[in-house]
Amino acid sequence: MSDIVLKTENLTKHYGGVHALQEANFELRKGEHVAIMGDNGAGKSTFVRQITGVEQRTSGKIWFDGKEVNFAGPIEAREAGIETVFQNLALADDLDVPSNLFLGREKVLFNLGPFSILDRKAMRKATEAALVRTAVKIPNLSSTIRHMSGGQRQCVAIARTATFASKLIIMDEPTAALGVQETAQVENIIRTLKENGEPLILVSHNMRQVFDLVDRIVVFRRGRIVANLRKQDTDGNDIVAYITGAKTGQAELQAA
Amino acid sequence: MSQTSHGIGGLSYDAKKRPWPAEFNVFLALVILVAAFELVGRVFLGDSFLFNTRENVSGLFNEQRLQIIILQVSIVGIIAIGVTQVIICGGIDLSSGSIVGATAMIAMSFAQVATVNGNPNPKAMFIDYGWTDLPVIVPLLVAIGCGLIAGLINGLLIAYTRIPPFIATLGMMVTARGIAKWWSKGQPISFPTDSFAAIGKGLMPVVIFISLAILFQLILTYTKYGKHCYAIGSNEDAARMSGIKIANHKVLVYAIAGILASIAAVVLSSKNLTAQAGMGVMYELDAIAMAVIGGVSLSGGRGSIIGTVIGSLIFGVIISGFTFLRLDAYYQEMVKGVIIVGAVVLDQWRQRRRAIGA
Numbered sequence: 001m002s003d004i005v006l007k008t009e010n011l012t013k014h015y016g017g018v019h020a021l022q023e024a025n026f027e028l029r030k031g032e033h034v035a036i037m038g039d040n041g042a043g044k045s046t047f048v049r050q051i052t053g054v055e056q057r058t059s060g061k062i063w064f065d066g067k068e069v070n071f072a073g074p075i076e077a078r079e080a081g082i083e084t085v086f087q088n089l090a091l092a093d094d095l096d097v098p099s100n101l102f103l104g105r106e107k108v109l110f111n112l113g114p115f116s117i118l119d120r121k122a123m124r125k126a127t128e129a130a131l132v133r134t135a136v137k138i139p140n141l142s143s144t145i146r147h148m149s150g151g152q153r154q155c156v157a158i159a160r161t162a163t164f165a166s167k168l169i170i171m172d173e174p175t176a177a178l179g180v181q182e183t184a185q186v187e188n189i190i191r192t193l194k195e196n197g198e199p200l201i202l203v204s205h206n207m208r209q210v211f212d213l214v215d216r217i218v219v220f221r222r223g224r225i226v227a228n229l230r231k232q233d234t235d236g237n238d239i240v241a242y243i244t245g246a247k248t249g250q251a252e253l254q255a256a
Numbered sequence: 257m258s259q260t261s262h263g264i265g266g267l268s269y270d271a272k273k274r275p276w277p278a279e280f281n282v283f284l285a286l287v288i289l290v291a292a293f294e295l296v297g298r299v300f301l302g303d304s305f306l307f308n309t310r311e312n313v314s315g316l317f318n319e320q321r322l323q324i325i326i327l328q329v330s331i332v333g334i335i336a337i338g339v340t341q342v343i344i345c346g347g348i349d350l351s352s353g354s355i356v357g358a359t360a361m362i363a364m365s366f367a368q369v370a371t372v373n374g375n376p377n378p379k380a381m382f383i384d385y386g387w388t389d390l391p392v393i394v395p396l397l398v399a400i401g402c403g404l405i406a407g408l409i410n411g412l413l414i415a416y417t418r419i420p421p422f423i424a425t426l427g428m429m430v431t432a433r434g435i436a437k438w439w440s441k442g443q444p445i446s447f448p449t450d451s452f453a454a455i456g457k458g459l460m461p462v463v464i465f466i467s468l469a470i471l472f473q474l475i476l477t478y479t480k481y482g483k484h485c486y487a488i489g490s491n492e493d494a495a496r497m498s499g500i501k502i503a504n505h506k507v508l509v510y511a512i513a514g515i516l517a518s519i520a521a522v523v524l525s526s527k528n529l530t531a532q533a534g535m536g537v538m539y540e541l542d543a544i545a546m547a548v549i550g551g552v553s554l555s556g557g558r559g560s561i562i563g564t565v566i567g568s569l570i571f572g573v574i575i576s577g578f579t580f581l582r583l584d585a586y587y588q589e590m591v592k593g594v595i596i597v598g599a600v601v602l603d604q605w606r607q608r609r610r611a612i613g614a
Contacts, residue, residue, distance in 0.1 A: 074497055075497075075499040078499070086497070090491070090493065090494040090497040090498065091491065091494055092486065092487040092490035092491045092494050092495065092557070093490050093491060093557065094486055094489070094490040094557035094558050095483070095486055095487060095490060099483055099486075099487070103483075103487055103494070103495065103498040103500070104495070104498030104499035104500045105498075105499065106480050106483060108480065112479070114479075114480060114481045114484075114504075114505070114508060115475060115479045115480070115481050116479060116480045116481075117478055117479055118478055118479060118480060118483060120478075
């Protein structure tokens with residue numbers, strides 16, 4: 001139990017009559033990278049939203065970092081150590097890189113309530129350190145996000161998760177809107193996170209990417225987890241079979 | 257491909273291609289405008305707009321004209337500082353002109369003298385209560401209180417009922433104007449104490465405007481408050497996700513805008529030695545125009561106080577330039593309208609071009 005970072009038990013979410021997520025049992029161990037796959041509407045994003053507190057679950061339990069948790073909102077989840085890179089990048093376009101990394105948790109020189117003086121040097125330094133740690137390369141820290149490419153934006157969003165001592169990083173289709181080179185850049189950051197032993201949940205549609213990056217693949221179909229496979233025990237065709245419903249064996253669930 | 261592609265993409269950084277600050281463009285526009293008036297003046301009137309041409313007065317520049325330019329924009333400029341931070345935060349404030357009117361009336365009634373030329377002050381509203389010749393701090397606090405209350409109501413409405421800022425402040429605009437008229441049943445309020453009259457004397461409005469501009473430029477650049485203004489105006493969802501308390505911040509932003517409008521009211525009524533219910537009509541639009549001309553984006557997230565100050569100078573130069581060219585005041589207003597729309601078009605165009613470039 002001690003090396004389990006995240007565990008869900010019978011996690012269920014209904015939107016009115018729609019059963020978007022049903023009895024999801026999921027585990028994530030320290031340093032493990034897990035991919036969540038599935039068709040559109042299979043429950044992937046719903047699952048992520050319950051964990052990160054963006055929505056409130058209908059029933060079920062979540063343990064994080066050894067404790068049962070009930071996050072009232074994404075901010076509580078973040079304070080507990082779950083950092084999420086959202087599909088729609090949660091960045092402020094008109095702020096520079098350090099301001100975005102420290103948005104909502106600025107380092108302060110003098111505390112004067114809302115008018116606290118910012119410690120810009122310290123934030124800049126910490127930003128540089130975070131970029132080095134994640135191997136993110138941004139040409140100019142003081143240029144605004146507006147002037148950056150999609151890949152660079154995504155890198156900033158990911159670097160933000162690594163700036164703070166996070167215990168779990170969740171990425172919801174981080175490369176969906178990126179070009180080939182930019183995707184490679186983001187994937188390299190994910191590899192760096194793996195080397196640093198940071199656990200990760202990756203929601204992705206990209207089969208090649210998933211097999212390149214993660215240890216384990218969890219497949220959602222119609223709101224249920226239909227497969228939970230270690231990478232070496234499966235292949236692309238197998239996964240596709242689970243995604244499309246050609247293969248539905250619940251038996252494999254016990255394998256991992 | 258995993259190792260070789262490490263860190264590909266957009267690594268080189270050409271410092272020369274860095275977009276120059278928007279304030280620079282605005283300043284350039286100011287310079288061009290002044291040069292245009294200078295040129296037209298020299299060619300058609302044989303007079304200089306900027307430089308001193310009179311022999312009995314010393315000095316290189318026409319100081320009188322420069323003083324008038326900055327003096328006439330400084331009071332609306334104080335409002336524009338508040339409006340700038342509201343717009344940067346993604347909102348709009350239409351109520352500031354009416355807040356000026358209401359605050360001027362209420363504050364002035366607490367700043368009146370007891371006797372005029374040896375007779376009891378005929379205009380004193382509270383002479384029966386003995387509330388005359390009060391220390392200057394009383395009308396000042398009353399004014400700031402008025403601005404604060406109006407701003408708080410704006411902010412609370414916008415933050416908690418989620419009605420658009422346009423509607424909330426439009427309501428305040430109408431209501432505050434009503435209060436201004438009701439306060440003395442439409443009568444002007446006059447005869448302030450000397451200490452109250454000193455606030456807006458001579459170049460004091462300019463001093464107050466510049467000091468407040470510097471203060472708020474620093475606040476917007478170096479404090480959490482400023483950073484959050486830009487963040488909320490830039491991407492409100494991102495700001496919320498980042499844990500910024502949006503509602504509290506908005507209430508504060510509108511409260512500060514209200515206080516700045518009330519400071520403008522004090523300076524204006526002190527300068528004019530009287531308060532009238534019609535004071536500050538259209539000031540809100542002039543203030544918004546100064547901000548927009550100064551490069552503050554109406555879609556939020558971009559702009560600065562420096563830009564607004566330069567924008568206010570452009571405003572002043574236009575009015576003063578039209579007087580200099582002996583054109584009717586009617587033309588001023590027409591041209592003002594064109595310039596406001598032009599500034600917004602320019603902003604939109606610049607934004608689109610950037611979006612394509614990115």
